[in-house]
Amino acid sequence: MKKKMVGMLLCAAMVVSLIAGCGNSGADKEGSKAEDVKKADDSGKKVYALVTKSAGNPFMDIIAGGFTDVIEAAGGEVIVRHPEAATADAQVSVIQSLISQGVDSITVSANDQNALQAALEEAMDAGIKISGLDSATNADSRQVFVNQASDAEIGKTLMEAIYDIAGGEGQWAILSATSQATNQNAWIAAMQEAMKDDKYSKLELTEIAYGDDEPQKSTDQTQALLSKYPDLKVICSPTTVGINAAAKVLQDDHSSVKLTGLGLPSELAEYMGDGDDKSCPYMYLWNPIELGQLGGYTAMALVNGEITGAEGESFKAGDLGDYEIIKAKDGGTEVVLGPLFKFDSSNINEWKDVF
């Protein structure tokens, strides 16, 4: 009996020490949470708040950087708040504290489409301008949403890339994530829509394969595509795990098949280049810095009354150019950042360290 107790105590001690050992990294992150918070004083400056999805997310940090730069350059003041966790709850308490601070505008990347509605409506009642970016809230809880790219734009851009890489004709295939993924299916549908153009009549879509965003399955699917279609010229994978697995298979096999799609530059850097030894000549994703900048310009336009968030209004977003507010699919309105950002051998080295 005694022996058993000792054993159990030992187990407990090990588990506790394991958890304690790993707690440190978490604590460091939270330390940085408060440092960006500046007091919203009455110096006459407009105060713009950005609520990100969570702390420690590299992609969000870059967006916040772009947002801060343009507003501070225009003489505004910026508060960036990272919620403690990537949940709607954590965002709600952040938003409530911003309301009591009396900020002029809140831009939020929502962790939940609907859960922020009460807090954001309260903010709008208090006269605060609400916009969203990266991840949308529902139409009722915002004035306008800053969308990274429209489905149609993604479809057109990817088709053009396939056309270009294939040399205008030949077989190509899609490697997607799961067959139910909403965004993937919307993009594939947009590609098929774009394909109806006569220009692409010599391109033949052989198959849409699903790798379930699993490296193992994506590898099997890519290898199967290669042996089933010996004349295949291009694989297009609009998902980060898929494009990574496919890039590895093609490059290891020294295959003549080339790859494009949507992916993270840091993940694809190894495979990107124009030579035969590299599998991916170029690929796309949205530019998070510009997304942050457009978010900043949109918030400023809302606060100075240039726009109200209604369909058909337009405003100037600094160097990014002029933007028009259009109707979004969810019934609200949005601004679309525009063309996707192209990553190729010329710029991959500066981007791979960014995200």
Add this chain to the structure above:
Amino acid sequence: MKKNKSILKTITTSREISLLVVLVLLCAAITIKSPSFMTYKSIIDMLRNNTVTMIMAVGMLGILLIGGIDISVASSLALSGMTAGMLMKYGVVKNVFLIFLIAMAIGGLCGLINGLVISRGKVLPIIATMGAMYVYRGLAYLVANNEWVSAEDLGTFSSFALDKFWGINYVIWVLIGVYALFFVMMKWTRLGRKVYAVGSNKEAASISGINISNVELFVYVMMGILAGICGTIAVSVYSSAQPNMLYGKEMDIIAACVIGGVSMSGGRGSVAGALLGGLVLAAIAKALPLVGIEAIAQNTVKGVIILVVIILNVITQRTIDRNNLKEREI
């Protein structure tokens, strides 16, 4: 007495032989539909892409043999793989051998905790390892700290999965090595026989002087060490480490064992069976996209094939048992 032994021998081997026949038939059917399946390259690709499942299956064999189960394996794999990846990304450790050792130590520690909780704490294996599954996966996310390890961060380590020795991939050498080791251990060493003894009759094993909880501890630690090896291999094969890697793969690993004729209630199963079970799963995964079954139907077909193989296997086992009893005139 002598006759009895030879019958026993045929039984243990013939079950695997029947599975081998199924595997050969399966491969033949696939090859007819898609001739490119039976090429050297395709087979090597298949083995390399499924090494992880196959190595883990032999560890799971040990656990299933004593009547246990471990559903935390994919999580301990992710934790050790992610740690190995991060160590390489930040250039802390560069030596491939050392990376393997560290990952094995982490995996082994995960297994040790499981083993202690189960053997000393007397917690049900499925409950203990379910808790561990969340803890280890969570730790993998903490280690990753919102970062992924990409091909470029890994540098030359990716070539471990590409380089060859005597014409065969290093990864496949590891697979062969692990199986050879386990084959010898389970068949001819005292430790291996103790695992079988505990699995087939715990009381009898205990009375005969076997320390049951030590045997339990051993199989879980072994599983953990294999998970560590596999974590490193997975990082190398896919040139990428993400905290969610091989999410949900524990089911495939258990399935490989069950297809291979390993009993979930303990005592019955062999290393050759686990190998064949793993190969059947690998062949199915490789073949489904090849033979042109529509993507959305692939999982259904996979499930049906697994069920058919298991049913065939059970029927063979029953026939063997019946013949066996008949010969002994019972």
